[in-house]
Amino acid sequence: MGHTLIEKIVMKNTGKTDVRPGAIVTVNVDRVMIHDIFIPFVVEKFREMGFTKVWDADKVVLIYDHLVPTSAVEDVRHFQIGDAFVKEQGLTHFHRADGICHQLMPEMGYAKPGNIVFGTDSHTTTYGCVGCFSSGIGYTEMAAVLGTGEMWIKVPETIKVVINGHLPEGVYAKDIILRLIGDLRSDGATYRVLEFSGSAVDEMSVASRMTIANMAIEAGAKAALFAPDKKTAEYSKVDYDDVKWLKADDDAEYCRVMEYDAEQLVPVLACPSQVDNIHPVSELKGTKIDQVFIGSCTNGRLEDLKVAADILRGKKIADYMRLIVTPASRSIYREAIAAGYIKDLAEAGAIITQPGCGLCCGRACGIMADGEKILATNNRNFLGRMGSSKVEIFLGSPATAAKAALNGVIG
Amino acid sequence: MSRVFKFNNDVDTDQIIASQYLLLPTIDEMKSHAFESLDADFASGVKEGDIIVAGDNFGCGSSREQAPSVLKALGIKAVVAKSFARIFYRNSINIGLPVLVCENVHENVNAGDEVEVDLTQGIVSAGGKEFTCTKLPEYMQNILNAGGLIASLNKE
Numbered sequence: 222m223g224h225t226l227i228e229k230i231v232m233k234n235t236g237k238t239d240v241r242p243g244a245i246v247t248v249n250v251d252r253v254m255i256h257d258i259f260i261p262f263v264v265e266k267f268r269e270m271g272f273t274k275v276w277d278a279d280k281v282v283l284i285y286d287h288l289v290p291t292s293a294v295e296d297v298r299h300f301q302i303g304d305a306f307v308k309e310q311g312l313t314h315f316h317r318a319d320g321i322c323h324q325l326m327p328e329m330g331y332a333k334p335g336n337i338v339f340g341t342d343s344h345t346t347t348y349g350c351v352g353c354f355s356s357g358i359g360y361t362e363m364a365a366v367l368g369t370g371e372m373w374i375k376v377p378e379t380i381k382v383v384i385n386g387h388l389p390e391g392v393y394a395k396d397i398i399l400r401l402i403g404d405l406r407s408d409g410a411t412y413r414v415l416e417f418s419g420s421a422v423d424e425m426s427v428a429s430r431m432t433i434a435n436m437a438i439e440a441g442a443k444a445a446l447f448a449p450d451k452k453t454a455e456y457s458k459v460d461y462d463d464v465k466w467l468k469a470d471d472d473a474e475y476c477r478v479m480e481y482d483a484e485q486l487v488p489v490l491a492c493p494s495q496v497d498n499i500h501p502v503s504e505l506k507g508t509k510i511d512q513v514f515i516g517s518c519t520n521g522r523l524e525d526l527k528v529a530a531d532i533l534r535g536k537k538i539a540d541y542m543r544l545i546v547t548p549a550s551r552s553i554y555r556e557a558i559a560a561g562y563i564k565d566l567a568e569a570g571a572i573i574t575q576p577g578c579g580l581c582c583g584r585a586c587g588i589m590a591d592g593e594k595i596l597a598t599n600n601r602n603f604l605g606r607m608g609s610s611k612v613e614i615f616l617g618s619p620a621t622a623a624k625a626a627l628n629g630v631i632g
Numbered sequence: 633m634s635r636v637f638k639f640n641n642d643v644d645t646d647q648i649i650a651s652q653y654l655l656l657p658t659i660d661e662m663k664s665h666a667f668e669s670l671d672a673d674f675a676s677g678v679k680e681g682d683i684i685v686a687g688d689n690f691g692c693g694s695s696r697e698q699a700p701s702v703l704k705a706l707g708i709k710a711v712v713a714k715s716f717a718r719i720f721y722r723n724s725i726n727i728g729l730p731v732l733v734c735e736n737v738h739e740n741v742n743a744g745d746e747v748e749v750d751l752t753q754g755i756v757s758a759g760g761k762e763f764t765c766t767k768l769p770e771y772m773q774n775i776l777n778a779g780g781l782i783a784s785l786n787k788e
Contacts, residue, residue, distance in 0.1 A: 259696075345695075362722065362781065407642050411718055582651055601693065603647070
């Protein structure tokens with residue numbers, strides 16, 4: 222019996238010749254990511270455990286993104302504790318204002334094909350876009366990993382998701398993952414890995430795979446995995462021959478197989494207030510929208526900004542509409558300026574904000590009031606996520622979002 | 633005896649403790665905001681030894697460990713759910729908050745009921761019936777028995 226991709230990554234990491242779902246194994250962690258919200262708690266627990274030195278300073282990445290720039294006096298404390306920890310531990314992988322953690326981890330090469338990475342954030346599943354097994358953990362667990370470099374895991378079962386064919390015009394990676402979450406429901410992949418394949422996946426950019434892997438957690442998944450191809454190797458700056466082993470065996474055993482015909486997919490929205498409440502855009506046509514958000518670690522990449530710019534170029538957003546655009550990283554911001562997308566969006570009436578988590582984590586840059594509706598490209602529409610608990614959040618692709626900004630309504 | 637606070641399916645960690653309170657410096661300062669958007673009286677009404685009974689996928693959403701931590705700080709003895717989201721489940725064990733998976737408790741108890749929870753046997757007794765919960769893997773049970781990951785590491 223062959224092995225799934227996750228089993229192969231775990232076997233390579235541990236040196237075991239065979240692992241199967243359900244087995245509890247201790248893995249050697251290749252990289253960890255901690256962000257600004259949780260660094261004070263990680264440091265506190267690290268000390269409580271009696272550790273004084275991180276196991277390997279080169280393997281620790283600290284990223285400020287949720288609080289950049291600060292929006293409350295208390296936020297500064299997080300930077301002070303983080304800065305002091307960086308100095309004390311001699312950390313070199315440290316970003317104070319370069320973008321969202323989940324964008325930077327693959328972009329900067331901290332999360333590479335075949336690696337095992339943990340982060341103090343549930344959307345750590347994103348790095349599966351390059352064939353990296355990555356998952357979110359709490360701050361106590363992170364403190365333990367910082368001290369030991371090890372983490373125990375239960376080898377997960379895998380759901381194989383096959384998407385074949387070409388995506389129709391106007392349908393994007395975001396529509397695929399939303400549809401999948403709607404089919405799986407919000408707990409349909411709990412404890413499991415989603416392994417993606419098929420000709421539509423082969424055609425996809427690494428950025429689009431990132432959108433899909435980012436949202437795997439919204440179906441409860443422990444990780445999402447894409448076998449690396451030549452595009453991945455180029456993106457992650459590795460030799461393709463070195464990562465060719467990262468693919469499932471033909472006779473690997475899956476707990477479930479889900480097949481999609483890309484040609485049949487349509488633009489969809491996750492409707493208030495659960496990510497698995499999926500409806501076609503056509504069903505919601507005409508719904509009035511007060512604010513549109515294009516950005517986040519889900520959809521704040523160059524291809525997303527291009528789609529929005531192509532729709533809004535030379536036009537003006539609807540009266541009373543507030544459009545907020547947030548590039549996912551500093552380098553994406555720079556590229557979007559060079560490509561003219563930022564100019565197109567700003568001239569259409571967008572507010573361009575600094576790369577960071579901002580509105581998506583409900584702390585700054587567009588907080589909303591009771592009774593308002595937003596169409597956003599991020600990954601969660603939970604109650605209270607973007608301001609008051611009476612804000613209605615719709616999640617969709619950058620194209621669906623840009624159209625709503627232009628027309629003031631869905632569709 | 634433990635009093636039951638009852639919730640339905642897909643309770644996310646934003647609902648357990650909302651993002652805007654995560655920047656408070658201590659769990660003690662956060663705990664009075666637990667379940668604020670779902671049940672404004674929860675934090676003031678809950679007492680040491682009470683339990684939470686929930687449906688499927690309890691604790692979905694973000695990785696915030698503050699979610700199980702505020703429940704523990706408020707004195708919650710255990711969370712009994714049909715199923716848990718993965719990160720919440722693991723965080724709970726790491727901080728020493730007992731989490732019990734049981735298919736049938738949710739349908740058989742009401743909010744405010746007094747029930748008996750035997751943590752060592754994993755049995756919930758309510759209305760004259762006994763419900764057996766799924767056993768934790770030994771590795772996780774040992775962490776929980778030690779009182780959480782810190783205590784367990786210090787023991788090693």
